[in-house]
Amino acid sequence: MKLEERRKDVFYCANCKWCYYRFPEDSVKHWDLMKVSCPSGKYYGWETHYAPGRLTVAKGVLKKFIKPDKKVVDIIFQCPVCANCRVICGNEYGWGKEVVFNDILEDFRADLVDLGIGPAPEQKKFGESVRKSYNPYWEPHEDRMKWMPSSVKPSKKAKIAYFVGCTSSYRMKETAQATVKVLDAAGVDFMMLDPEEWCCGSPLFRTGQRELAKEMMKHNVDAVKASGAKSVIFSCAGCYRTFKVDYQDYLGPLPFKLMHTTDLVAQLLKKKKLKLKKFPGTVTYHDPCHMGRHLYIGNPPDPSVFEPPRQVLKAIPGLKFREMERTKEMAWCCGAGGGTKSAYNDFAISTAIERIKEAEETGAKALISSCPFCRRNLIEAIEKSGSKIKMYDIMELLANVIA
Amino acid sequence: MPLTEKALMELESIVGSENFSADKPTCLTYCSLMHGVSYFPAKYIFDAVVRPASTEEVQKIVLLANREKIPLYPRGLGYSQMHFPGPDGGVCVDLGRMNRIISVDEDSRFVVMEAGVTVGQLLEYFAKHHPRFEPIIPNSAPLASTMGGFQVGRTGGPYQIRAGTGVDSILSFEGVLPNGEIVQTGAASMNQPWFLKGDWQAVTDPRFMLAALGTMGIITKFSSRMFPKPQVREERWYGFDSMEDVVDPLTQWMYHQFGLESCYGGNWVGLASGFHGLRHPFPDPKKAGWPNAWAVLLYGGHPEEVALKKRLVEDINKKSQKKGNSIRPMRSPMTPYGDRLTEREMPWTEVQRWVHQGNLRYVPTNTQIWFISYVMARNIPAFLHAEDEITEKYGFYTNFHFRAYDWGRMYQLKLTLTYDISEDKDVDMLREALREFALRVKNLGVPVGPQSPVVIPYLIAEFPSFAKQVKLYLQLKDMMDPNNIMNPQAVAPMREAMKGAKV
Numbered sequence: 001m002k003l004e005e006r007r008k009d010v011f012y013c014a015n016c017k018w019c020y021y022r023f024p025e026d027s028v029k030h031w032d033l034m035k036v037s038c039p040s041g042k043y044y045g046w047e048t049h050y051a052p053g054r055l056t057v058a059k060g061v062l063k064k065f066i067k068p069d070k071k072v073v074d075i076i077f078q079c080p081v082c083a084n085c086r087v088i089c090g091n092e093y094g095w096g097k098e099v100v101f102n103d104i105l106e107d108f109r110a111d112l113v114d115l116g117i118g119p120a121p122e123q124k125k126f127g128e129s130v131r132k133s134y135n136p137y138w139e140p141h142e143d144r145m146k147w148m149p150s151s152v153k154p155s156k157k158a159k160i161a162y163f164v165g166c167t168s169s170y171r172m173k174e175t176a177q178a179t180v181k182v183l184d185a186a187g188v189d190f191m192m193l194d195p196e197e198w199c200c201g202s203p204l205f206r207t208g209q210r211e212l213a214k215e216m217m218k219h220n221v222d223a224v225k226a227s228g229a230k231s232v233i234f235s236c237a238g239c240y241r242t243f244k245v246d247y248q249d250y251l252g253p254l255p256f257k258l259m260h261t262t263d264l265v266a267q268l269l270k271k272k273k274l275k276l277k278k279f280p281g282t283v284t285y286h287d288p289c290h291m292g293r294h295l296y297i298g299n300p301p302d303p304s305v306f307e308p309p310r311q312v313l314k315a316i317p318g319l320k321f322r323e324m325e326r327t328k329e330m331a332w333c334c335g336a337g338g339g340t341k342s343a344y345n346d347f348a349i350s351t352a353i354e355r356i357k358e359a360e361e362t363g364a365k366a367l368i369s370s371c372p373f374c375r376r377n378l379i380e381a382i383e384k385s386g387s388k389i390k391m392y393d394i395m396e397l398l399a400n401v402i403a
Numbered sequence: 404m405p406l407t408e409k410a411l412m413e414l415e416s417i418v419g420s421e422n423f424s425a426d427k428p429t430c431l432t433y434c435s436l437m438h439g440v441s442y443f444p445a446k447y448i449f450d451a452v453v454r455p456a457s458t459e460e461v462q463k464i465v466l467l468a469n470r471e472k473i474p475l476y477p478r479g480l481g482y483s484q485m486h487f488p489g490p491d492g493g494v495c496v497d498l499g500r501m502n503r504i505i506s507v508d509e510d511s512r513f514v515v516m517e518a519g520v521t522v523g524q525l526l527e528y529f530a531k532h533h534p535r536f537e538p539i540i541p542n543s544a545p546l547a548s549t550m551g552g553f554q555v556g557r558t559g560g561p562y563q564i565r566a567g568t569g570v571d572s573i574l575s576f577e578g579v580l581p582n583g584e585i586v587q588t589g590a591a592s593m594n595q596p597w598f599l600k601g602d603w604q605a606v607t608d609p610r611f612m613l614a615a616l617g618t619m620g621i622i623t624k625f626s627s628r629m630f631p632k633p634q635v636r637e638e639r640w641y642g643f644d645s646m647e648d649v650v651d652p653l654t655q656w657m658y659h660q661f662g663l664e665s666c667y668g669g670n671w672v673g674l675a676s677g678f679h680g681l682r683h684p685f686p687d688p689k690k691a692g693w694p695n696a697w698a699v700l701l702y703g704g705h706p707e708e709v710a711l712k713k714r715l716v717e718d719i720n721k722k723s724q725k726k727g728n729s730i731r732p733m734r735s736p737m738t739p740y741g742d743r744l745t746e747r748e749m750p751w752t753e754v755q756r757w758v759h760q761g762n763l764r765y766v767p768t769n770t771q772i773w774f775i776s777y778v779m780a781r782n783i784p785a786f787l788h789a790e791d792e793i794t795e796k797y798g799f800y801t802n803f804h805f806r807a808y809d810w811g812r813m814y815q816l817k818l819t820l821t822y823d824i825s826e827d828k829d830v831d832m833l834r835e836a837l838r839e840f841a842l843r844v845k846n847l848g849v850p851v852g853p854q855s856p857v858v859i860p861y862l863i864a865e866f867p868s869f870a871k872q873v874k875l876y877l878q879l880k881d882m883m884d885p886n887n888i889m890n891p892q893a894v895a896p897m898r899e900a901m902k903g904a905k906v
Contacts, residue, residue, distance in 0.1 A: 020547035
């Protein structure tokens with residue numbers, strides 16, 4: 001069992017439960033800034049659904065007090081793997097070593113899949129879809145590039161390849177369309193990987209379906225190598241995280257550069273390659289877990305991962321930018337990650353509604369993010385909560401203000 | 404004796420199916436307390452966990468438990484060490500859903516809340532709705548800990564020098580007795596004044612039930628004092644040549660209640676104990692030119708009050724200096740980065756080095772207790788290994804945990820190695836196991852001995868109270884709880900220890 005290999009990490013958790021609450025930088029002076037940090041614990045209410053509770057279940061399995069069953073599957077999979085617990089543990093209370101909650105959880109999930117009792121049925125279904133048509137949405141693979149606007153003509157060969165991702169290709173096409181428009185406007189020479197772009201494997205890695213995920217990984221890396229591209233850019237935080245963390249965990253350093261579109265656009269703006277119109281409005285930014293905490297974790301942590309999207313937004317003339325109360329490494333998750341959107345949608349929506357409320361409190365008229373999957377869930381939450389706030393991908397906003 | 408299907412169904416009907424769980428993973432989670440690995444259940448597990456939402460639901464659960472002889476273990480967030488299930492299993496009553504802040508009276512300065520309100524929740528609420536006031540919260544307790552647990556645990560907190568520990572701030576409470584009766588004590592802060600509750604006025608001291616950790620009933624609601632936020636907050640640092648010099652002025656400051664929240668002192672390990680993480684190296688105190696020991700006093704209140712306190716403190720300090728004490732004012736410690744010392748600046752290696760050098764001799768602050776707890780907690784895999792091996796080798800069910808005792812205003816940490824007293828094992832063998840355990844602890848780099856904050860061996864079976872008190876307590880318990888349903892494991896060791904005791 002992979003969990004067995006993590007035995008020490010599992011028992012490293014002293015059940016102190018500091019991870020239940022976010023502890024901001026200036027917490028010594030501002031005790032009043034505390035907020036519950038765990039979406040799953042907050043929604044389900046049971047101690048079992050907070051990180052130490054899940055680890056207690058893992059300890060029980062390791063000590064053979066309990067056998068993995070359907071209930072264990074529910075407990076372990078009802079988590080968006082946002083890693084807020086891990087950041088709080090590591091950065092605030094960890095004496096230099098944090099409990100690697102999300103890694104342990106993913107290993108535990110992989111064990112449950114190997115035992116044949118996980119993942120949740122809905123998650124199993126998207127696995128089947130990926131196997132059949134290389135995307136989790138049961139859409140035909142040949143439709144993957146149908147979103148491409150006729151006005152944009154990517155090169156056949158270029159140094160930069162754009163990895164679109166499944167959500168932008170099939171569900172949130174505006175993100176992909178806006179991205180190519182921005183790249184085109186900035187004169188970036190880029191190519192597409194189609195038809196060799198397959199699902200990056202993020203939903204599979206997050207839900208323990210690793211064997212299939214590895215197949216996707218191998219194919220995608222080979223595809224990039226064969227294309228001759230030197231850099232790959234991503235408009236999806238999930239794909240970016242998967243290449244940057246998961247792929248490199250398995251394969252070692254990749255022979256090409258990885259970059260999120262916000263990184264690239266921040267550089268283009270610096271070089272004055274893009275001219276922007278005025279945007280008279282107030283916006284706030286939602287940090288996707290995969291574009292923040294999941295990359296921020298490490299030794300030493302690199303807070304610079306949070307800056308590019310903010311640099312891009314602040315470069316738009318007339319735009320008023322306001323931070324939400326929980327931002328950057330302490331950002332509240334949108335609730336959709338870790339397979340919860342497909343299997344536990346009520347939980348995902350409830351978590352997103354809390355984020356929407358937080359965004360509204362800033363007085364912003366629009367909520368911006370850099371992850372199509374977050375965007376998808378947040379849009380659904382806006383509809384369900386009746387909120388009037390608008391939701392845009394950062395590339396979408398940018399495409400609208402290009403002069 | 405496992406619960407009957409009928410009893411389980413009845414419990415479920417009281418709280419609703421979404422607030423009832425009898426599955427093993429959930430029950431196991433609720434067995435795990437803070438520093439939970441040390442208490443990780445090897446033998447016993449709850450039969451069910453229920454999450455009542457009101458005093459009335461708690462009452463129904465207690466009545467059912469009486470009828471069916473089900474042991475009940477009330478629980479906040481599991482920071483105490485007292486509700487571990489026994490061989491009879493039992494039901495964990497999770498009070499986490501009873502988390503309503505009912506009312507805040509700014510004029511009379513009290514807040515009424517349910518037992519499951521967490522510290523973080525209360526702070527958030529006050530910051531939003533009553534920013535001019537501060538609730539009384541446990542000092543250095545995690546934000547997830549419940550206020551009910553704080554009160555029954557007699558823990559300290561900010562203002563404790565002025566106002567006493569958490570339990571002293573209680574004005575009234577509502578609870579469910581072991582016979583199912585709902586009682587309300589105290590004055591106008593609750594719905595009904597105490598004099599309308601005929602049977603209850605005999606017990607005038609609410610502490611009778613508070614600090615009982617659920618052995619005499621379940622506290623469901625209480626009112627607690629709150630304080631206006633001081634207009635001025637200031638802190639003064641003092642340096643000393645030795646730890647011995649700290650004790651006298653510190654004791655006097657405490658005695659005269661000059662501190663707003665607390666006044667405390669120690670060596671640099673003590674200070675560093677409150678500093679988390681390893682992002683920056685902690686400066687070497689000697690290279691930084693810091694004195695060997697320090698103390699800090701936090702003032703607060705009206706500006707005139709603070710000025711007066713400062714003068715009085717200076718008087719004490721001068722008198723102390725005349726007697727040869729090395730006390731002198733010092734600047735607030737600065738890091739090499741120019742900032743004032745803030746959290747996350749303690750390198751772990753440095754702490755370990757100091758511990759190895761035996762510098763950690765005095766434990767006058769609970770911050771240091773937390774530090775030691777962390778030393779232990781972070782070494783838990785090693786401890787667990789030791790626990791498993793000793794259990795296997797000597798045949799005892801062993802475990803260990805940490806206890807902080809409040810002796811006057813000094814704390815000491817006890818490392819306790821407990822064993823199941825129901826198993827009649829050879830005492831010599833037990834001592835041998837304890838000795839081996841002590842050796843293993845010592846090998847981990849924690850000093851052991853009379854001057855050490857860690858004192859071992861300590862047997863839970865040797866109940867450290869006077870036999871008469873214990874007997875009285877048990878008589879009271881039998882009288883109030885004839886079926887012994889409320890937290891029976893908390894009193895089980897006492898009953899065993901009292902067998903054959905001369906009273």
